Amino acid sequence: MIEINGLCRSYNNTEVLKNVTLSFEPGTLTAVLGRNGSGKSTLARHINAILLPQRGYVRVDRLDTSDDSLVYDIRERVGMVFQNPESQAAASIVEDDTAFAPENLGLDTDEIIKRVDTALRDAGIEHLRKKPISALSGGQKQLTAVAGILAMRPGYMIFDEGTSMLDPESRKRVMDCVIRLKNELGIGIIWITHYMEEAIAADRVIIIDRGAIKADGTPEDVFSDTELIADSGLELPPSARLCMRLIKEGFDIPLALTAEDCAKEIHQLAQRLTEEKR
Amino acid sequence: MLRDITIGRYVPGNSALHRLDPRTKLLGALVYSAAVLSCSSFISMSAAGAAAAAAALISKIPVSYIIKGLKPLRWFILFTVIINLFCIDGKILWHLGAVHITYEGVSAAALLALRFIFFVLGTSLLTLTTPPIALTDGLARLLRPLKAVKLPADDIAMIISITLRFIPSFADEAERIMKAQKARGADFGSGSMISRVRSIMPVTIPLFISVFRRADELSLAMDARCYGKGVRNPRKKFFFGRTDAYFSLIMIIFCGFLAIIEFFN
Numbered sequence: 001m002i003e004i005n006g007l008c009r010s011y012n013n014t015e016v017l018k019n020v021t022l023s024f025e026p027g028t029l030t031a032v033l034g035r036n037g038s039g040k041s042t043l044a045r046h047i048n049a050i051l052l053p054q055r056g057y058v059r060v061d062r063l064d065t066s067d068d069s070l071v072y073d074i075r076e077r078v079g080m081v082f083q084n085p086e087s088q089a090a091a092s093i094v095e096d097d098t099a100f101a102p103e104n105l106g107l108d109t110d111e112i113i114k115r116v117d118t119a120l121r122d123a124g125i126e127h128l129r130k131k132p133i134s135a136l137s138g139g140q141k142q143l144t145a146v147a148g149i150l151a152m153r154p155g156y157m158i159f160d161e162g163t164s165m166l167d168p169e170s171r172k173r174v175m176d177c178v179i180r181l182k183n184e185l186g187i188g189i190i191w192i193t194h195y196m197e198e199a200i201a202a203d204r205v206i207i208i209d210r211g212a213i214k215a216d217g218t219p220e221d222v223f224s225d226t227e228l229i230a231d232s233g234l235e236l237p238p239s240a241r242l243c244m245r246l247i248k249e250g251f252d253i254p255l256a257l258t259a260e261d262c263a264k265e266i267h268q269l270a271q272r273l274t275e276e277k278r
Numbered sequence: 279m280l281r282d283i284t285i286g287r288y289v290p291g292n293s294a295l296h297r298l299d300p301r302t303k304l305l306g307a308l309v310y311s312a313a314v315l316s317c318s319s320f321i322s323m324s325a326a327g328a329a330a331a332a333a334a335l336i337s338k339i340p341v342s343y344i345i346k347g348l349k350p351l352r353w354f355i356l357f358t359v360i361i362n363l364f365c366i367d368g369k370i371l372w373h374l375g376a377v378h379i380t381y382e383g384v385s386a387a388a389l390l391a392l393r394f395i396f397f398v399l400g401t402s403l404l405t406l407t408t409p410p411i412a413l414t415d416g417l418a419r420l421l422r423p424l425k426a427v428k429l430p431a432d433d434i435a436m437i438i439s440i441t442l443r444f445i446p447s448f449a450d451e452a453e454r455i456m457k458a459q460k461a462r463g464a465d466f467g468s469g470s471m472i473s474r475v476r477s478i479m480p481v482t483i484p485l486f487i488s489v490f491r492r493a494d495e496l497s498l499a500m501d502a503r504c505y506g507k508g509v510r511n512p513r514k515k516f517f518f519g520r521t522d523a524y525f526s527l528i529m530i531i532f533c534g535f536l537a538i539i540e541f542f543n
Contacts, residue, residue, distance in 0.1 A: 048502055072507040080502040087495035090503070091411040092288045092443060099513040100411065101503035112513045132290060148503060 002047055002156060004186070006056030009042055009211075016042045018211040019056070026155050026188040030178065031202035031219075033193065035233035037183055039211040040192045044158045047190065049074045076105065079149030082144045083161040085141035088148070094136070095120065095129040105152065115151045122185065123147035124177055139170025140209070143177060156188040157181070163205070164194060175201065196223075196237035200257045207232050210270065224255055286405050286445035294521055295337040300416025302522040306529055307404040313536050314396045320385075322539040323392050329532055330399045337407050347402045348395060362387035397442050405442055414439035415512040426493045432510065440496070448489060455484050 002024040009017040016039045024030055024047075034040045045051040047059050049065040058065040060074045082088055091097040098119050102112040120126045123146045128136065133144060142162060149157055159178065163171040176197055181187045191202060199205050205222040207215040209232040215222045222260065223240055236244060239262035246253050246269070253269050256262040290296075295303070310329065311420070317323045334344050348355075367380030414435045421431035456466060459480060466477050 045340045050498060050501060072504050075502060075504050080499075082495060082502075084495055086447075088499040090440075090496070090500055090505070091409060093290065093409050093411075096409055096411045096513075100505075103510045103512055104504040104507050106508050106511045108511065109513060109515060112511070116513065130290065132288065132488055145499070150506065234479075 001061065003059045004043075004046070004056070005165070007043070007046060007053050007058060008055035009046070009051065016211050017046075020208075020211070020213060021056075022206065022216070023211065024156065024188050024190060027182060027186040028204060029182050029189040029191060029202045030204045030206060031191045031193055031199035032206045032208060033199055033234055034208035038208045038232075040208055041160050042211075043208065044080065044160045044190065044192055047156075047158060048078050048080045050080075068075065071106075076152050077154055078156045078158060079152055079154040080158045080160060081142065081145045081149060081162045083164055083242075085138045085145065085165060088145045089133045090133065092132055092146050094125065094131050094133060094147070097133060098129075098151050099146055101148055101152045119147040119150035122150050122181065124173075124180075133202065137170060138166045141175045142166060142170070142174050146174070146177060146181075154187065156190065158190040158192070159191050162191075162193065163198065171195070171198070196235060196240075200237055207234065209233070215271070219257055220255075223257055272277075286442040287408050288443075289339050289343070289406050290409075291338055291407065293336055293338040293407065296332060297521060298407075298525055299421055299516050299518055299522045300408050300412040301516060302518065302525055303404050303408055304413070304420060306525060307401055309533060310400045311397055311530055313533055314393055314400060316390070316540070317393065317536065319539060319543040320389070322536045322543070323389060323396070325532070325536060326396050327392065329395050330403070333403050334399065337403060339403075339406055344399060344402060344406065348398060351394065351398060355391050358394070359387040359391050362390055387468070389480065410439045410443040412512075412514065413442065415510065415514075416516065418510070419516060436505075444492070447492070448485065451488050451492075452481060452485050455481050455488075458542050 002022075004020055004022045007017050007020040008015070020039075020043060032040050032043070042051065046053060046065065047060065047069045049058075049060075050094060052066055056253050059079050061072045063077070065071070065074055089097045090100045095116055098116045099112055102115045107115070116129075117126075120129050123143045125140060125143045125147060128140060128144070133141060134233045136144065145162075155178065157178075163174050166174065178189055179201060182189050191198065193199060200219050200223075202219060204212060205215070205217065205219045207222065207228070214232050215225065215228055223236055226236065229236055235241070237257055239259050240255055240257050242262060243253055243255050243265065244270075246266075247255075251269060252272075253265050298306075299393065310326075314326045315322075316481055334341055337344075363379055363383045364377060366380055366383035366386050368380035370378050371381050371384060372379045408416075417438060418432045418437035421429065421435060425431050456464075464480070466474065466476060468474075469477070
């Protein structure tokens with residue numbers, strides 16, 4: 001479990017994180033939303049012990065990130081995938097890059113080979129293992145970064161806008177992989193994103209605005225507060241926006257977050273209206 | 279043109295050169311570079327050229343691809359050739375007023391051009407046939423004895439390997455920036471030499487910003503993957519095999535041959 005308590009951070013007298021208290025469970029997908037500069041990435045870097053708390057604490061499986069001697073144990077438990085797929089590879093061949101983290105951990109050769117095989121299979125890129133990373137698509141590069149983290153066998157993975165530089169098809173491929181990792185391996189995922197349609201797939205949605213937690217709940221609960229969404233500089237998912245528009249026009253329709261639910265609700269609405277007309 | 283830079287690029291393959299222990303290749307490249315730089319006759323330079331050609335053929339990398347790496351250096355080579363051609367005194371071969379070309383000038387210019395070409399080909403073959411991570415681990419092993427004098431051997435090896443790996447990436451980046459500026463009317467291909475140099479200046483600022491950003495992102499990604507925890511254990515075990523022994527023997531014979539030629543020259 002990741003516990004964050006009273007976390008504060010400021011840069012040049014500007015508070016970036018204000019008394020943040022949160023916890024994350026393994027096996028859950030949590031989407032973290034917020035406008036640019038809201039403090040999402042700063043929060044993520046505290047969890048991975050890249051940044052240390054100025055006040056408050058961050059504990060990963062009871063290991064305090066402020067303890068220097070535990071930094072590598074924490075990074076082994078919490079992997080982090082960054083935004084730019086071009087800048088994360090330390091090696092030039094997929095399997096070499098996947099082996100980078102276990103090599104750094106000083107594991108023995110058999111264990112490294114075993115972990116590389118498993119990580120490539122779990123990330124769904126076993127067929128790319130001998131390929132040069134420069135020849136891959138953006139989505140494949142990002143899945144290579146995922147495999148590189150999986151080789152550490154982490155309990156949690158943070159995606160810091162991990163799909164923001166990808167095309168829609170690659171985004172879907174990475175998202176599908178992440179959901180599979182959560183369901184099959186029980187990895188706790190912290191998914192920082194600007195895409196509302198990705199947040200819908202999460203078990204939990206957190207909104208950060210100006211360094212403070214503004215909302216924390218299920219996607220249905222969080223997105224039903226349209227005023228809060230607008231105040232936080234965010235937009236509802238496209239399906240929810242359509243539902244809101246219909247509600248404003250006077251139609252009796254619940255807020256549907258996914259395209260499938262939205263289509264179902266509109267179909268039922270159309271049936272009701274047809275019956276009323278008769 | 280920048281895309282033609284081959285130094286730092288790795289071409290996957292399974293040739294004898296690819297299979298060599300990275301330490302053997304690193305030492306081989308070092309010895310070859312020293313040999314090429316000390317060649318002072320056409321006979322020894324021809325031997326160095328033959329060795330580079332043989333290595334290129336063994337690597338099974340298309341020769342045209344390897345030679346392409348020389349393209350970005352052509353103006354530099356031409357410039358040094360011209361300087362040598364006109365500035366070395368000796369037996370006059372041709373003259374026009376105060377300008378003259380000597381036999382010694384032609385010989386020195388040709389040797390210098392060949393020295394550059396073979397040096398670049400030799401070092402390119404090292405990176406073309408060795409994955410950067412193997413280069414890092416090989417270099418770290420070679421530098422390990424220096425740890426006794428508190429030299430951070432692993433970090434130095436990683437820095438050298440990342441530098442080599444990022445040369446082509448930054449060449450690609452510079453190419454992208456130049457294309458973006460061309461699309462907005464920048465002209466890099468015409469005008470006087472001074473105006474061409476001036477037109478390159480606006481490329482350097484975004485390139486440097488990009489370099490620093492990439493370096494920052496890569497270091498974060500490496501930190502996140504526990505780089506610096508302790509002594510790395512490379513997945514691929516280094517093994518000085520029969521091919522390495524043959525290669526070392528060939529290098530010793532090659533160096534001995536060059537030394538004899540240079541001695542009698």
